[in-house]
Amino acid sequence: xxxxxxxxxxxxxxxxxxxxxxxxxxxxxxxxxxxxxxxxxxxxxxxxxxxxxxxxxxxxxxxxxxxxxxxxxxxxxxxxxxxxxxxxxxxxxxxxxxxxxxxxxxxxxxxxxxxxxxxxxxxxxxxxxxxxxxxxxxxxxxxxxxxxxxxxxxxxxxxxxxxxxxxxxxxxxxxxxxxxxxxxxxxxxxxxxxxxxxxxxxxxxxxxxxxxxxxxxxxxxxxxxxxxxxxxxxxxxxxxxxxxxxxxxxxxxxxxxxxxxxxxxxxxxxxxxxxxxxxxxxxxxxxxxxxxxxxxxxxxxxxxxxxxxxxxxxxxxxxxxxxxxxxxxxxxxxxxxxxxxxxxxxxxxxxxxxxxxxxxxxxxxxxxxxxxxxxxxxxxxxxxxxxxxxxxxxxxxxxxxxxxxxxxxxxxxxxxxxxxxxxxxxxxxxxxxxxxxxxxxxxxxxxxxxxxxxxxxxxxxxxxxxxxx
Numbered sequence: 292x293x294x295x296x297x298x299x300x301x302x303x304x305x306x307x308x309x310x311x312x313x314x315x316x317x318x319x320x321x322x323x324x325x326x327x328x329x330x331x332x333x334x335x336x337x338x339x340x341x342x343x344x345x346x347x348x349x350x351x352x353x354x355x356x357x358x359x360x361x362x363x364x365x366x367x368x369x370x371x372x373x374x375x376x377x378x379x380x381x382x383x384x385x386x387x388x389x390x391x392x393x394x395x396x397x398x399x400x401x402x403x404x405x406x407x408x409x410x411x412x413x414x415x416x417x418x419x420x421x422x423x424x425x426x427x428x429x430x431x432x433x434x435x436x437x438x439x440x441x442x443x444x445x446x447x448x449x450x451x452x453x454x455x456x457x458x459x460x461x462x463x464x465x466x467x468x469x470x471x472x473x474x475x476x477x478x479x480x481x482x483x484x485x486x487x488x489x490x491x492x493x494x495x496x497x498x499x500x501x502x503x504x505x506x507x508x509x510x511x512x513x514x515x516x517x518x519x520x521x522x523x524x525x526x527x528x529x530x531x532x533x534x535x536x537x538x539x540x541x542x543x544x545x546x547x548x549x550x551x552x553x554x555x556x557x558x559x560x561x562x563x564x565x566x567x568x569x570x571x572x573x574x575x576x577x578x579x580x581x582x583x584x585x586x587x588x589x590x591x592x593x594x595x596x597x598x599x600x601x602x603x604x605x606x607x608x609x610x611x612x613x614x615x616x617x618x619x620x621x622x623x624x625x626x627x628x629x630x631x632x633x634x635x636x637x638x639x640x641x642x643x644x645x646x647x648x649x650x651x652x653x654x655x656x657x658x659x660x661x662x663x664x665x666x667x668x669x670x671x672x673x674x675x676x677x678x679x680x681x682x683x684x685x686x687x688x689x690x691x692x693x694x695x696x697x698x699x700x701x702x703x704x705x706x707x708x709x710x711x712x713x714x715x716x717x718x719x720x721x722x723x724x725x726x727x728x729x730x731x732x733x734x735x736x737x738x739x740x741x742x743x744x745x746x747x748x749x750x751x752x753x754x755x756x757x758x759x760x
Contacts, residue, residue, distance in 0.1 A: 314341050335754045336694040345372030348719050348726055350703070358701045361730060363717045365509065365705070366541045366659070368572035370619060371719035377571040380615035381608060392606050401605030404613045408580060411550055411617070413559050415582035421605040425540035425566035426454025428577040429503075431599055432562045433458045433476075435581060436501035436534045438589045445476075446493055446533075447503040448484035450511030453538055462503050465511060465709060484508060485516035487523045494531040501534040501562070506552035509541035512711045513654050513661025518556075525558040534561035534585075540577070541659065544568040545620055545720050548630030548657035555656070561585065571616040576609035620720075629720040632727060633657040636716075639731045647738040651712075660716040664688070666747065688712055691751045692737070700733035 304312075312320070318339065322330040333339050340358070344351040348371055350358045360372070370377065405419040422428050437443055447453065451464035461476035463469050464484075482489045484504070493499065506521060508514035528535040537560040542552035544565065549555055551563070562585070566577030590596050603609070620626065637653060637660060644650040651665035666688065689707040692714060696702040704714050718726070741747070 314339065317341075332690075336690050336751070337698050337754070338690070338694055340697075347371040347374075348722055356701060358697070358703055359726060359729060360703045361716050361718045362703045362705050363719055364572070365567070365715070366546050366717045367567045369544050369546060369568035369720045370571055370616065370625065371721060372572065374571060374619060376619045377573055377612055377615045380611050381573065384608060384611045389607050391608060392603065394600075394602075398605050398607065398610065400607050400610035400614065404605075404610045404617075405578075407614065407617050408578060412563070412580065415584065416559065416563055416580050417583055418586040419578045419580045420599065421609070422577045422579070422601050423575045423603050423609075424454070425538070425564065425577050426456040426459040427601065428540075428564045428566060428579040429453050429459040429462065429538065430456055431579040432501070432536050432564055432581075433462075434599060435562060435579065435585065435589055436536060439585050440500040440532065440534060442498055442500035442533075444478045444480065444499045445501055445503065446490075446499045447479065447481050448505075448508070449481050450484055450508055450514060451481075451503070451505055451538075452508070452510035453503060453505075454540075467709065484511075484514055485520050487520060487527075490524060491527050494527050494533055497531050497533075499531075499533045501536045502528060503536045503538060505538045505540075506542045506556070507547065507656060507659060509659070509715070510708055512663075512709065512713050513659060513715060515654055515656060521553065521556040522558055525556075525560075528561070536560060536562040536564065538564045540564060540566045544616070545626045545629050546657055546659045546717075548626055548633055550620070550626055552656070569616060570609055570612040571619075574609040574612040576613055623721065625720045628722075629657045632720075632722055632724065633660070635724060636660060636718075636727050636731075639727070640734075643731070643735055643738060646735075647741075649738060649741055655716075658716075658718055658720055658722065662714045662716065664692075664712040664714075666712070666741075686710075687751055688747055689714055691747050692741075694754075695737055696733065700737070702730060702733055 318330050318334065340352045342350045343353050348360050350360050350372065352358070363369070401421060408419050409417045420431065422431060433445065436445070445462060447462040447464055449464040451462065452468070453459045453462040455468070458476050460469055460472060461479045464481045469475065480493070482493060490502070494502070502524065504521070504524065525535055537553050539551055539553070544550065544567070546552070547555065553560060561581065563580040564577070565580070569578060570576040590598060633656070636658065637655060640653045640660065640662065644653050649664055649666060650662060652663035654661045654663070686707050689712060693704050693706045696704055704716060707713050
């Protein structure tokens with residue numbers, strides 16, 4: 292269906308019509324009614340495809356081309372696209388016509404999911420309440436932490452990312468997201484990530500309700516802290532009566548090779564936040580998990596037990612997806628595969644780093660991987676290039692790399708969302724060695740052909756100019 296076939300002033304668009312929209316038509320609608328600048332950015336870089344089918348690590352477009360998805364919506368699809376076990380569970384629930392929502396009685400599906408999460412977690416983490424997104428779970432945790440401790444200050448890390456809603460954004464340490472919307476939530480402070488001294492100095496004041504940390508910072512650049520950092524954070528929080536809140540929205544559900552990243556460090560948080568792949572990449576669901584002691588202190592009375600709720604909390608299909616996800620991951624030994632393939636993937640990338648100076652760093656754990664670039668090594672005017680790279684958004688350069696991987700090798704990766712020259716690689720956790728080898732061979736070929744920083748900027752500028760002339 293072409294754009295001219297739609298009369299959007301008179302007729303509503305049906306599902307069949309929406310699925311049949313040609314690229315020009317739906318991009319026009321998206322620009323008019325959602326985000327015009329997004330369209331104006333991705334079109335010149337040839338990042339737009341109309342994907343019509345997805346399975347595992349693969350996507351197919353409307354022309355029959357197959358793509359390798361090493362983006363996976365930043366870790367929402369730890370089991371890949373449309374895992375048959377999850378789809379079967381949802382189909383069964385739909386066929387039985389179970390109630391989707393009924394907030395006046397406890398849900399058996401929500402109860403079962405909360406029980407299974409508790410069974411996976413160490414004591415005393417035993418009480419979960421469900422929301423729809425990671426940001427919502429962060430908001431729930433703020434209320435929990437402040438009420439339980441009686442303190443109002445919150446501490447978070449620089450370069451952290453906790454979400455876009457008011458409280459979650461206040462905790463986010465990436466200033467380019469936070470500053471345009473200030474003033475935000477008061478009594479929130481930030482410290483360097485991975486440095487124990489400023490943390491201890493802050494906690495000694497005993498004014499903080501909670502410390503918010505990602506075990507590995509995701510959007511901030513796949514920043515992995517020193518091995519002794521989180522254990523020391525746990526000790527300091529216990530010493531000064533501050534809750535440790537671990538945001539495992541990206542690192543949780545197996546992404547680092549264990550079901551939850553904190554398991555690498557032999558610690559237990561006071562509050563755990565999970566989301567993204569908890570719903571198997573099909574249904575939105577998040578969880579704020581804590582101890583019975585903390586929950587009862589805040590909500591454990593007739594007057595208080597409903598002081599935190601959400602309309603779609605614990606809805607049936609989301610819980611079915613969560614139950615199926617946990618069953619599949621434990622049954623298929625997904626974490627073990629992630630750990631094994633992650634070691635292989637990182638080792639192969641480190642081999643390429645030795646081969647190409649343009650790769651400055653490989654970092655990550657499991658299948659949460661970051662590839663950093665330094666293009667000054669390819670330019671005789673190093674100092675000038677370094678100043679130029681600081682002046683130009685890294686999004687331009689990483690978009691160029693993402694564009695080439697997509698258009699030359701059919702590999703999907705995201706451009707940087709910050710001012711760092713980094714490509715984040717998040718394959719599904721059941722990725723195979725052959726699929727990793729395809730990425731490595733393609734990335735090897737790409738790195739061999741990368742020109743100087745100025746050359747990349749020139750090529751990118753030409754693409755934008757061609758798009759608008």
